[in-house]
Amino acid sequence: MRIMTILRAALAAAVLAGWGAFSPPAPAAEPTPKSAQQPAAQEDDEWQGLPEGPGREEVFYVCQACHSLAIVKQQGLDRASWDEVLKWMVAEQEMEPLEAEPRKLVLDYLTKHYGRE
Numbered sequence: 001m002r003i004m005t006i007l008r009a010a011l012a013a014a015v016l017a018g019w020g021a022f023s024p025p026a027p028a029a030e031p032t033p034k035s036a037q038q039p040a041a042q043e044d045d046e047w048q049g050l051p052e053g054p055g056r057e058e059v060f061y062v063c064q065a066c067h068s069l070a071i072v073k074q075q076g077l078d079r080a081s082w083d084e085v086l087k088w089m090v091a092e093q094e095m096e097p098l099e100a101e102p103r104k105l106v107l108d109y110l111t112k113h114y115g116r117e
C-alpha cells in the first residue's frame with residue numbers, strides 16, 4: 001500500500017510541477033475594476049489602502065473605530081452624499097460628532113478619493 005501512496009504523491013507532484021507549462025498564457029491584462037483590487041497588495045497597507053493626503057488620519061481613526069474601511073472605500077459618493085453619510089453616522093450610528101475642522105478634512109478627503117464626478 002505504501003508504494004501506491006508514494007507513487008500517487010509523485011504523480012501529484014509531477015502534475016503540480018508541470019501545470020505551469022500546460023496552462024495557457026495569462027490573458028492580456030484587463031483593467032481591474034476599482035472594487036476588485038486587493039487593498040492588501042497596495043503600498044499604503046498600514047493605512048488599509050487609504051491614499052496619502054490631508055484627512056487620511058481622521059478618516060482612518062474615526063471611521064475604523066466602528067467598522068472596516070472597506071465599506072467606506074467601496075462607496076463613490078459626491079460631496080453632498082458624503083455629508084449625508086456623516087450626518088447619518090452621527091444621528092443613527094452613534095458616531096461622535098466631529099468638530100468643524102476635522103469634519104471638513106474628512107469630507108474633503110472622502111470626496112477627493114472616494115468621490116464621484
Ligand code: HEC
Nearest residue numbers: 059062063065066067071072075085089093094095096106
Ligand atoms: C460609532 C460607530 C461608527 C462610526 C464612528 C462610523 N460609522 Fe459608518 N457605520 C456604522 C454602522 C453601525 C454602520 C452600518 C449601518 C447599517 O448598515 O445599518 C455604518 C455604515 C456605514 C456606511 C454604509 C455602508 C453601506 O453598506 O452602505 C458608510 C458609507 C459609512 N458607515 C461610512 C462611515 C465613515 C466615512 C465614517 C467616518 C467618518 C464612519 N462611517 C464612522 C457605525 C459607525
